[in-house]
Amino acid sequence: MIFTVAHKELRALFSSPLAWILLALVQILLTWVFLGRLDAFLQVQPQLVQIANPPGFTEIIVMPVFALAAILLLMITPLLTMRQLAEERKNHTLVLLLSAPISVTEIVLGKFLGLMVFLLSIIALIVALSMTLLAGGTLDFGLLISGAVGLFLLVCCFVALGLYVSSLTAQPVIAAIGVLGVLVGFWLIDLVASDYEGWIHYFSIFKHFEQFNNGLLDSLSVVYFILFTSLFLLLTVRRLDGERLYG
Amino acid sequence: MTNEPVPLTLSAKHLQRNYGNHQAVQNITLELRRGEVLGLLGPNGAGKTTTLRMITGNLAPSAGSIEICGVDLLNNPREAKAYLGYLPEMPPLYFDMTVDEYLRFVARLHRVEKQRIPHLLESSKIRCGLPDRGRQLIGTLSKGLQQRVGIAQAIIHEPDVIILDEPTVGLDPNQMRELRELIQDLRKSCSIILSTHILSEVEWACDRVHIMHEGRMVLSETLAGLKQKGINLETVFTQLTQQTVPVQ
Known part of the structure; x- marks a missing residue:
């Protein structure tokens, strides 16, 4: 049943221009940055040769691209999640799901899965972009994989939070703005609190992502991402269940 | 009627639903047997849709129990909902x-x-x-x-139980006639609840009629029984839904 819902979400996404435009735009923007970094790398290459143990392609080109991809995903995930439950409610189709022999958990997980498959295709394209560097040298695959896993976990958090906010309202636009606001808030934690090592950093999604992007698979960060995602998925289920009980 | 009991497909007992202090639905009991078409009548805001939402598992009742084909909807929603087909208002x-x-x-x-x-x-x-x-x-x-x-x-x-909430909204007279034929066809295999506030719909389609008013069931009677007593549905509807104190 989870797959039935996920399949429907994916179909709906790919039959609308939104998904294709997002895929194209993300790819164009990232390729632009990618080429810019490649240019910079080629300029400093002669000096790099003189350093012992110089940074390679992956550190100089791929990691900045991944860091930018994280910000881009922060901006596009709300556009994708806003439709989910808010629009179902607005078009009265939520009733169809709720009166079908399927549990609320399955509905929420199905929607989560559908969106994750779509966003994974964006991550796959970013990784594919980085792989083109293999034409001219070698990549640090450990770093690349760690960055991709970080991006994946980061997106899990975005989607779970997006679904929750979407379950609170019947207005897709309000859902989008709500999620964007919260996510930008998380991003700002870094900027505001960058000068000291405070407890607040434990709550920063991007601080944890940075760990991955530096090639550090920190179990604390993994736990943070998993807890964040499960918490908001659970809240979404509770919210939809609550509607049945109190609504 | 044969003596052999026709199996119950839906049984809702003493349903109650509160919104805060307001009781939208009070003590509603519904029973439906296979092959039966039940008309749920009432003025707007009488609690018809609330009742149907409870029967279809979209809303949890504050009190009461619901069984669909012998399966408890509240304890075993997945199994029970498989027997249901629901067309909401929208x-x-x-x-x-x-x-x-x-x-x-x-x-x-x-x-x-x-x-x-x-x-x-x-x-x-x-x-x-x-x-x-x-x-x-x-x-x-x-x-x-x-x-x-x-x-x-x-x-x-x-499904064994089909619940149609105001299905004729937006249909032209020809389509209404087709819907009537469809209902006659469907009743051979299942039971149907038809919610409406159009009296003629009930007269052409239903075996039994329930009239709701201010969250209460004010009339529960077979159409044949009404006819036998010589009571016109429209008269009884007006009588029952224009007074605030319900007739038992």
């Missing part, structure tokens, strides 16, 4: 899907086996007068056709 349609895509999705949601889906898809489209609309986007259909897709959605998985 048909739950995805406008960016084609009719075929949509009906196939609904069938899968109701756990219909994969090999039966093509057959059920065709038969439900024919029953609802949509045989050549399969590839059309739902959003481009007229209101009447959308309503028919809504009905097709409620019957595609061959």
Whole structure:
């Protein structure tokens, strides 16, 4: 049943221009940055040769691209999640799901899965972009994989939070703005609190992502991402269940 | 009537629903047997939709119990809901899907086996007068056709209990007649609850009628019984729903 819902979400996404435009735009923007970094790398290459143990392609080109991809995903995930439950409610189709022999958990997980498959295709394209560097040298695959896993976990958090906010309202636009606001808030934690090592950093999604992007698979960060995602998925289920009980 | 008891498909006992201090539905008891069509009548705001939402598992009752084909809806919702087909007041349609895509999705949601889906898809489209609309986007259909897709959605998985909340809204007289024929056809295999505030709909389609007013059941009678007593449905409806104190 989870797959039935996920399949429907994916179909709906790919039959609308939104998904294709997002895929194209993300790819164009990232390729632009990618080429810019490649240019910079080629300029400093002669000096790099003189350093012992110089940074390679992956550190100089791929990691900045991944860091930018994280910000881009922060901006596009709300556009994708806003439709989910808010629009179902607005078009009265939520009733169809709720009166079908399927549990609320399955509905929420199905929607989560559908969106994750779509966003994974964006991550796959970013990784594919980085792989083109293999034409001219070698990549640090450990770093690349760690960055991709970080991006994946980061997106899990975005989607779970997006679904929750979407379950609170019947207005897709309000859902989008709500999620964007919260996510930008998380991003700002870094900027505001960058000068000291405070407890607040434990709550920063991007601080944890940075760990991955530096090639550090920190179990604390993994736990943070998993807890964040499960918490908001659970809240979404509770919210939809609550509607049945109190609504 | 034969002496052999016809099995109960739906039994709701002493349903109650509160919104804060307001009691939207009080002590409603409904029973439905196979092959029966029950008309749920009442003025707007009488609690019809609230009652139907409780029976379909969209709203939890504050008190009372609901059994569908012998399965408790509150304790075992997944099993119980499989017996239900529901057309809400607003048909739950995805406008960016084609009719075929949509009906196939609904069938899968109701756990219909994969090999039966093509057959059920065709038969439900024919029953609802949509045989050549399969590839059309739902959003481009007229209101009447959308309503028919809504009905097709409620019957595609061959449920035992079909609940139609104001199904004739937006239909022209010809389509209403077709709906009447469809209901006569459906009752051979299942039982139907028809909620409406149009009295003539009840007279042509139903065996029994329940009238609700201010959240209470004020009349529960078979149409044949009404006829026998020489009571006109319209008179009794006006009588019962214009006074605030309900007649027991």
